[in-house]
Amino acid sequence: MSLRKGSNVWVEDKCSAWVAAQVTDFIGKQVQVVTEYGKKVLALPEKLYPRDEEADHGGVDDMTKLTYLNEPGVLDNLQRRYALNxxxxxxxxxxxxxxxxxxxxxxxNVHMMEQYKGAPFGELSPHVFAVADASYRAMMSExxxxxxxxxxxxxxxxxxxxxxIMQYLTYVGGRAAADDRTVEQQVLEQKCADLGDALVPRLPSTVINPCCVENKVL
Ligand SMILES: Nc1ncnc2c1ncn2[C@@H]1O[C@H](COP(=O)(O)OP(=O)(O)OP(=O)(O)O)[C@@H](O)[C@H]1O
Incomplete structure (x- = not known):
């Protein structure tokens, strides 16, 4: 990253992980920045990340739209969106x-499920129903x-x-012909935790403890 006086950057911070700052000077191999709280900090240039000063206040709905796809930028975007629920x-x-x-x-609610039903992925706001719907559609079409x-x-x-996800699949799937079980029952009977249980003994559960929903062609 090429830095000059006035460059907008992220600098590491003990309390909030990253804090917005601006480059004010170069001292030896270090860069002096002033954080948004007015604190002067010296940092190595490789420890600084570029920051988009024009970032949308409400964040972006897809990280690939970020000007700079770096850790502080991603966390800042999630924080902006979280603040708006x-x-x-x-x-x-x-x-x-x-x-x-x-x-x-x-x-x-049902209104939301109805909205995501059959909607092209990415057309509506990000939602777990969109992922469930894409999976359901792929299963049906392929x-x-x-x-x-x-x-x-x-x-x-x-x-x-x-x-x-199960709630959504139940909603869109209804009941399969020639099967008295609801989709929810069928999904539950696929023992969604099987993959998780198989992986957990080999991986610390705090690192990854996945749940897997298998959306099976029945
Ligand atoms: N989408 C959500 N809406 C509202 N509350 C949520 C949501 N997701 C999680 N929570 C809250 O967070 C709590 C913990 O979530 P959950 O039990 O799903 O975590 P987990 O990842 O399965 O945890 P563990 O791996 O320890 O079993 C829930 O009991 C609920 O209170």
Missing amino acids: EIYTYTGSILIAVNPFTKLPHLY NQSQSILVSGESGAGKTETTKL
Whole structure:
């Protein structure tokens, strides 16, 4: 990254991980920056990351739209969206969910499920229903089983997310012909935790404890 006086950067911070700053001087091999809180900090240039001063106040719904795709930029974008109760963000076809730790019923009602039903992926706001819908559509059109991997540290919201995916699949799938079981029952009977259980003994659960929803052609 080429730095000059006035460059907008992110600098590491003990309290908030990263803080917005501006380059004010060059001292030996180090760069002097002033943070948004007015604190002068000396840092090596390779420890600084470029920052988009014009970043949309509300963040962007897909990380690939960020001017600078770096760790502080990604975290800042998630924080901006979270402040507006936008807990979902795409990175291409991957959905990032930030645990709201509060009920957001308006996100998961029948009206929302109806909206995402059949909508092209990426057309509507990022949502777990969009991922579930894409998986369901792929299964129907390609006649191939699909998997959705839900990954995150303990307490991140994997179980809740998996339940939401099942809720959506139940909604769009209805009941299969010649089968008395509801889609929810069928999904549950696929033992969604099988993959997780198989992986967990080999991986520390705090690193990855995935839930897997298998969307099977029945
Ligand atoms: N989408 C959501 N909306 C509202 N609350 C949520 C959501 N996701 C998670 N939570 C809250 O966070 C808590 C922890 O989530 P959850 O049990 O899904 O985590 P987990 O990743 O499965 O954890 P563990 O790996 O320890 O089993 C839930 O009990 C719920 O209170």
